[in-house]
Amino acid sequence: MKKRASIDQQKWWKQIRDHQYSRVIMYMVLAIILYFLMLGNVLPDRLDIQLSSIAEQDIRSPITIENREATEERQKEVLDSVSPVYSLDRDLTQRQVGLVDDLFQVVYEVKRDLEEHEEEEEEVTSEEKVEMVQERLSDETGRDLSETTIQTLLETSEAQLNLARNTTVSAVHEIMSESISVSGLSEAKESVPELMTISTVSSQLLDAMIEVAQFAIVPNYTYDEEATERLRQEALDSVEPVIIREGQLLVKEGESINYDTYEQLRLVGLLDDTFNPFPYIGLAILVILIVMMVAYYLKETKSSVQTNNSHLLMYILIFIVTVSVMKIVSFVEAFDIQASGYVVPAALGSMLLTMLVHHRIALFSSIMFAIIGSILFNQGVAGSYNFSFALYILFSSFAAVYFLSRSQNVTTLILRAGLFVSFMNMLILLSILFLKSVQTNWMEVGLHMGFAFASGFLAAVLTLGLMPFFEAGFGILSTSKLIELSNPNHPLLRKILTEAPGTYHHSVVVGNLSEAACESIGENGLLARVGSYYHDLGKTRRPHFFIENQMKMENPHDRISPQLSATIIISHPYDGAKMLKEYKMPKEIIDIAEQHHGTSLLKYFYHKAQQESDQEVEETSFRYPGPKAQSKVAAIVGIADSVEAAVRSMSRPNPNKIEALVRKIITDRLEDGQFDECELTLKDLDQVAKSICETLKGTFHERIEYPEDEKKKESGHEHSN
DSSP: OOOOOOGGGOHHHHHHHTSTTHHHHHHHHHHHHHHHHHHHHHSOOOBOOOTTOBOSSOEEOSSOEEOHHHHHHHHHHHHHTOOOOEEEOHHHHHHHHHHHHHHHHHHHHHHHHHHHHHHTTOOOOHHHHHHHHHHHSOHHHHHHSOHHHHHHHHHSOHHHHHHHHHHHHHHHHHHHTSOOOSTTHHHHHHTHHHHTOOSSSOHHHHHHHHHHHHHHOOOOEEEOHHHHHHHHHHHHHTSOOOEEOTTOEEEOTTOBOOHHHHHHHHHTTOBTTOOOOHHHHHHHHHHHHHHHHHHHHHHHSOSGGGTOHHHHHHHHHHHHHHHHHHHHHHGGGGGTOTTGGGGSOTTHHHHHHHHHTOHHHHHHHHHHHHHHHHHHTOTTSSSSOOHHHHHHHHHHHHHHHHHHTTOOOOHHHHHHHHHHHHHHHHHHHHHHHHHSSSOOOHHHHHHHHHHHHHHHHHHHHHHHHHHHHHHHHHTOOOHHHHHHHTOTTSHHHHHHHHHOHHHHHHHHHHHHHHHHHHHHTTSOHHHHHHHHHHTTGGGGSSGGGSGGGOSSSOOGGGGSOHHHHHHHHHHHHHHHHHHHHHTTOOHHHHHHHHHTTTTOBOHHHHHHHHHHOSSOOOGGGGBOOOOOOOSHHHHHHHHHHHHHHHHHTOSSOOHHHHHHHHHHHHHHHHHTTTTTTSOOOHHHHHHHHHHHHHHHHHHSOOOOOOHHHHHHHHHHHHHHO
């Protein structure tokens, strides 16, 4: 069955996605859209008022604004008193030490290349040797180091070069551990020869070491812009501005508009003849801050959005859709329908982000939605922010995240989440109503409750409608998608069951083991289970070459060489990954199939080849080419795969033997470097081992020996005797 291609399969998107500024552009688009969606809500109403006229109503300031001239003069006096701050940059020390280390590493590499040229009897001139080093160095390093120094390093023996490297690195580290100002740079460089008084190297090499060290030493006691700015900001914060407060009563109904009042009205932007740029600027700053916070949080939070530009685009689309829906609902308030704004499906964005991305990102985004909603629903309040709506949106969104992040059922779950959100909406709205000073009749309360209930239901319906679009369009491996892939009637699972039934049973057991292990360390257990179901799909190409599918038949490996056997066995992860790609399966499932063996060694066939051959057998021919597991889930599936196969081959398993075997398998894979590229810690591995052992105890429990079994056992002994 042909699957609909996600956006990652579109050529036009691949060009945009892989552009180095694609993330910046997406954040800029988000900022622009947010700005124009909120702009109409921050511009103050304009009044047709003349000097000496009578005010027809109470007029309050819509914004907080200051007397800039007086405030700026105070600020300037305070800033002038702030002295700049200087600090020691220790990170620069490490970078310069690394620069020296990289230089010697390049020399090592070039020397090895030159040895290959010598074996091929190719002549390389001294100039060419120097150029080989300069080409591999950065432009600045290659230009500033003299050719004599580079030539000397190339002509030095490896032992001497190691000594030079260690000595130079040590000297640079020691000197730059102290504060070096711009004025003291010359003195610091002059101290280099004193630290390199070693007699075991030639004078030419010593001169080269001194030049390299002096090149690497730079000023590290520099102007600390952040600390200075912090002091400046503290000084600015201490200045009391001359301001007109938001909501401050400027003129009462029936009062005459005098000159002072008229100027205040002009200053806050309530007159037709004035243009107040501050709301535009203030909104721009707010939007920039929101987008910057979103960008920073997404960069620091470990999720697919952190590195996957397609998922970032999906996040931004969900963000824009949520804010756009809030903007549309805000127009309903223009019809003067009481409490109509509370029908807004505030939890829509949080529901979608919880199901499609991560509940932590959904929680953070809920705060942003609350801030934006407080501006979009600011009709009828004195200032630009309606904090009642901010609380309403925040609690509504948090309730959705809390409910959805605690279960794995999908359609009914979202509808139940909608009911839960409706209940939370009514509670927080009751709190808001009762905290107000004015009396509220029960008719108004009922109207508010009705809109609050409809909000949760509407959010659930919109979530159900939009989720398939985002799942299919962006190739998202959501909980619902995982549940769909775990269906035994899936064509690929049926293929495994019919063509390799032993592998199917093996995969189910691996799924049980890996799911429990992943959940024990806080990873996605459902992903581990589903990935386990498909991890050995490649075995369907040659099922009888795998022992679990050899039902009372001759082992075909007995008739072929160990090298050919290894080739067949090694190919199955990559055959499976290829089949999964052809079926357009999610990347996470493909990665598990491809990475679960990492670069491990086929020990049985390797030792068999050694026994059959008089010559030395290369170990690399019997290792999987990788890649190693890139995620915790893939690594755990690999562990569970090895454990299941090993325990199945045990003659009389018991808890002690099983635990010893499980820990040995994990230790062997750890020592073999199979976990080097994922983030599994030793604590995680210990927890994984305990979880797998607990799961296996339920599978390989000790049987109770019934009387008939005892008789059969005695009969068997007699027969054997």
